[in-house]
Amino acid sequence: MAVSTPILGIAVLIYLMVIFYLGWLGYKQTKSTEDFMVAGRKVNPLVLAVSYGATFISTSAIVGFGGYAGAFGMGVLWLVFMNIFVGIFLAFVLFGKRTRRLGVNLGAVTFPELIGRRFQSRFIQGFSGILITVFMPLYAGSVLIGGARFMETALNIDYNSAVLILAVIVAAYVITGGLIAVMYTDALQGALMFVGMGILLVLTYIKLGGVVESHQALTNMAHLVPANLAAVGHTGWTSMPVFGSPTWWTLVSTIILGVGVGVLAQPQLAVRFMTVKDTRSLNRAVLSGGPFILMMAGVAYVVGALSNVHFLATRGVISLDAAGGNIDKIIPEYISSAMPDYFVIFFLLTLLAAAMSTLSSQFHTMGTAIGHDLYREFLMKGKIGKTVTVTKLGIAVTIVMSVVLAYILPFSVIARATAIFFGLCAAAFLPMYTGALFWKRMTKEGAIASLLIGTFTSLFWLTFVHAKEASALGISKMLFGVDTILTGTWTVVDPILIATPLAFLTAIIVSLMTVPSPQEHIDLCFKNSAINEMHSNTVEL
């Protein structure tokens, strides 16, 4: 690469200095546990929206899912629609307002604590904490891979060193600054991402001859789909895969539904709702949140797909071949070969921002899951003990786990690993989270049953039925001598389609069969609920 190293070094240095300055400001403002956990519950709406968006969208979305669009085309634009409609609109308007209220009423500072206190169960809090600790590194690892692949391709840095550099930078300010630091640096990083992705979109369309012209050129490439991909349903980059084919199922069930719905039950995003002062901030945040996601995910997927036109014109190959068959390298390869040098540097900062903003929240969530949810509330029954030390230790341990995963996970893994984590969250958390907010009749037993059924059905399906993971893990082969215990279409249906409905059903049936929570507790949970918003859509039995 022709990128000048001194200029790059200076740019990264200035950027990091600003980030650390903001982190330090956050550290100075962090005086109480509530500050560290939920930023004192008084965060500005624009900061909330951009911080939420920057956390939501990471190198996993830009590099991983952008690369997926490069390989499989624009069908993934449905995920952008889901990200905006479900991930922003429904999340803020339906879930956000009630989450904030419940969080305040119960004094909850983490997502597991919110659910645990709503159902008066330390088990729920502890188990959710364990789930986050064990599986979120898969997602954090994917984000690290996304950032590191770009550094590897664009800057010729060794991949393993790139993973380490990224992890160390993020660790430094999360461990010190808590959530205030995380949210303010997120907001700056979000602004940077917005500008970076905007330029990327404009440059790409200009380079390829215009909006309609570039789409048309991509449409005309349908005959270039490799035979092995065509055989599993790939029909081109501007058309959906063949209905019911393996590619269709992966796109629709794993990518679009898994990530599109799973976002509602993401602990590191839900905790954001507990940081704002009032419902008004949530309404205002919708305004900037929607366009922000459009500019992030929308641009990444459109550009990812269009990279095929660029590589065909310049090298006579499709993107997947240009990236050596590794989906995760399509976006880095495209940026470094198609964009001017100054933009490569700027885009590196954009990606660094995207990775850091997501990683910092993930590490913060995992650290509090271990220190607060698991250690303090579950093991110590509420006694503070060594919570702060355990939290910081927890952050350190989960960072190590994520780095190790970033080293050992295979190629083309970012989008899949992210989707697995989102799908697991949907199955395990979404039914009890939805019930906690909208259904007063839901009981502790119903919540615990749905948590366990959602979790274990998902894991069972991944281990024994869903072919991609089941055959890679090899547990089914070892126990039963077959890659998957079911055959045919089942092996391409994502766990989310099986486990989430089952967990919802379990929640309803078990709740109706068990004794309701005491009325005083329900009153406490839902007290002072803005009369107009509560009564309109609470289900009461």
Next chain:
Amino acid sequence: MLGIDDPQIWIAYLLCFLSAIGCIIYGMIHWNDGGENEEGC
């Protein structure tokens, strides 16, 4: 439409923009809702 033949794709392309515009409109309409009766929470 837009150089894309498959309606399942161009509809998604348009929906992305429409949903983002929807968010802007929602935010503007409800800009001042939900602040007053919540003081002291």
